[in-house]
Amino acid sequence: xxxxxxxxREPEAAEGFAAEIVTPATAAEASELLVGIARWLRGTGxxxxxxxxxxxxxxxxxxxxxxxxxxxxxxxxxGPGREKGRPAxxxxxxxxxxxxxxxxxxxxxxxxxxxxxxxxVARAYAGSGLGRAILRWAREGAVHPGKKAIRLDCIAGNPxxxxxxxxxxxxxxxxxxxxxxxxxxxxxxxxxxxRD
Numbered sequence: 001x002x003x004x005x006x007x008x009r010e011p012e013a014a015e016g017f018a019a020e021i022v023t024p025a026t027a028a029e030a031s032e033l034l035v036g037i038a039r040w041l042r043g044t045g046x047x048x049x050x051x052x053x054x055x056x057x058x059x060x061x062x063x064x065x066x067x068x069x070x071x072x073x074x075x076x077x078x079g080p081g082r083e084k085g086r087p088a089x090x091x092x093x094x095x096x097x098x099x100x101x102x103x104x105x106x107x108x109x110x111x112x113x114x115x116x117x118x119x120x121v122a123r124a125y126a127g128s129g130l131g132r133a134i135l136r137w138a139r140e141g142a143v144h145p146g147k148k149a150i151r152l153d154c155i156a157g158n159p160x161x162x163x164x165x166x167x168x169x170x171x172x173x174x175x176x177x178x179x180x181x182x183x184x185x186x187x188x189x190x191x192x193x194x195r196d
Contacts (some may be wrong), residue, residue: 005068006093009190010141014133016077017088019141022070027034029087030072031061039118048155058100059117064092071142073134081124088125091136092117093142104153104176113188114144116152135168144191153180 013019022030034057038049051058064070073089075082094115097105101115116138121131138150152170154161154193156179166172170183 002048004095006070006071007143008141009143010137013089013137013141014130016075016082017073017133018076019071019073019132019137021068022072022090024065025070026072027062027065027070029055030065030070030090033072033087033090033122034061034118034120036122039125040123059092059094059098060063061092061118064094069093069095071138073130073137075125086122086124088122089130090118090135091138093138093144095144095147101151103178104180104182105151105153112146112148113184114147114150115195118149119152131164132168135165135170139169139185139187139191142191144187147187149184151182151184153178153182156181162184 001119003180008019008021011018011020020026032164034049035052038052041048042050061070070090070092073091075086075088076084078084094101094117097110097113097115101110116135119134121128121134152165153176154165156175162172162181165183168185170185173182173184175181
């Protein structure tokens with residue numbers, strides 16, 4: 001793993017779900033998870049993430065994989081609705097802002113911020129609380145030296161998603177000029193050091 005990338009401090013994101021850095025060998029699984037969710041979203045009438053269905057990725061999964069900033073969450077249990085080893089969730093934790101982030105957040109001092117994108121939960125795990133667990137893990141389960149807070153965004157007018165972020169402790173900082181809700185949450189002191 002690159003020293004610039006995300007370092008896992010706590011491998012368990014939630015009971016029975018393990019975090020791992022996406023590698024070139026597992027990138028296809030991560031991509032399939034995202035495309036599957038984009039297909040589902042399209043089926044609900046949403047255009048969110050539709051670029052993924054045309055091979056366009058505004059948040060650059062491939063680049064995030066190369067930098068060690070993509071984290072896959074695997075199911076580590078068997079049982080009803082569970083399959084050991086199956087990809088269950090994904091998140092990108094970008095240490096530097098991309099063009100999308102600069103467009104939304106302007107030219108505010110970006111250096112102390114981590115940018116969370118592509119929070120994804122496989123449909124088989126919808127309603128399980130894994131999304132909230134991934135948000136918690138992003139703050140507490142990885143090492144983020146030099147970063148003071150996590151920023152994220154979502155399209156305005158999605159009250160369920162906005163409520164998820166607020167319930168996970170993210171403060172709303174308003175709406176961007178192009179209609180995206182902006183959220184931020186401070187990182188705990190433990191996020192700056194390795195687990196002993």
